[in-house]
Amino acid sequence: MSAVIRSSVCSLLLLLTALFPWLLLADSGESGGQGLVTVGDVRVRLSDHGPVVLLSAEDKTIPIFVDHTVAASIQSALTAGKLPRPLTHDLMHTILETLGGRVVKTVITLKSGTYYGNLTVAFQGQEKIFDSRSSDSIALAIHFKAPILVDRTVLDAAGRTVPESKPQTL
Numbered sequence: 001m002s003a004v005i006r007s008s009v010c011s012l013l014l015l016l017t018a019l020f021p022w023l024l025l026a027d028s029g030e031s032g033g034q035g036l037v038t039v040g041d042v043r044v045r046l047s048d049h050g051p052v053v054l055l056s057a058e059d060k061t062i063p064i065f066v067d068h069t070v071a072a073s074i075q076s077a078l079t080a081g082k083l084p085r086p087l088t089h090d091l092m093h094t095i096l097e098t099l100g101g102r103v104v105k106t107v108i109t110l111k112s113g114t115y116y117g118n119l120t121v122a123f124q125g126q127e128k129i130f131d132s133r134s135s136d137s138i139a140l141a142i143h144f145k146a147p148i149l150v151d152r153t154v155l156d157a158a159g160r161t162v163p164e165s166k167p168q169t170l
Contacts, residue, residue, distance in 0.1 A: 036107065037155050039148040042138065044075045053138060055108070057150060060159030062108075064115050066135040074135070077142040089136065093143040100124065103144035106137035110154045 041056040047063075051071030055062040066074070073089040076082070086094070096102060101123040109116045117137025119130045132140075141148050 035152045036149040037152055039108075039150060042074070042078060042142060042148065044071050044078070053135065055138075055148065055150065057155055057159070060155055060161055062150065062155065062158050063160070064108075064134055064138070070135040070139060073139045074142060077139060089139040089143055092140060096121065096123075096144075103140045103146045105147045105149060106132075106141040107149045107151070108134050108137070108154065109151055110158055 037057045039055045039057045041054075043054045043056070045052050045054060047065075049065060051066050051068055053064045053066050053071070053074060055064065069087060070089075072083065073087045076087075077089070083090070101121055104120040104122045104127060106120065107118040109118065115134035117132040117134040119132045119137040119140060121128055121130060138148060140146075
C-alpha cells in the first residue's frame with residue numbers, strides 16, 4: 001500500500017473521530033466485571049416478526065431481530081455465498097481489508113432493551129473500538145471470521161434455552 005493511501009486513511013480516521021467522537025468508545029473494559037462468553041454458532045432464520053439472528057453460546061440462544069438486508073449479508077458471509085451486488089458490509093469488508101485493517105472482535109451488549117455492538121478494528125498496529133448496531137458488528141465480525149462475544153449478564157438475561165427439535169418422519 002502506498003504511503004499516500006496510508007496517510008489518507010489515517011487522516012480520514014482522525015477526521016471521523018474528531019468530528020464524531022461518539023463513534024469511538026473509550027476502552028474502559030466491556031464486560032462490567034462479569035466476563036465475556038464466546039458465541040459458538042450464528043444462524044439466520046425467518047420468524048413471524050421478520051429475520052432474526054440467533055447467537056448461541058453454551059446452552060442458550062440470544063435472538064436479535066434484524067432487517068432483511070442485514071440478514072442477507074450475514075447469511076451470505078456465513079455460507080461464503082456471493083450476492084449479485086455488494087451490500088454495505090461487503091463494501092466495508094473490502095475497504096478495510098484493502099487498506100490493511102481488520103475486525104478483531106465484536107462485543108454485544110444490552111442496554112434498556114436494545115442490543116449494541118462494540119466493534120474492535122485493528123489498523124496499523126492500533127486497535128479502536130467503534131459503537132455500532134449489533135447486527136452491523138455481527139455481520140462484519142463474520143466477514144472477518146472474528147469472534148463474537150457477549151457479556152455473561154446478557155447471556156443470562158436474554159439467552160433462551162432452545163429445546164432440541166425431534167426428527168420428523170413424513
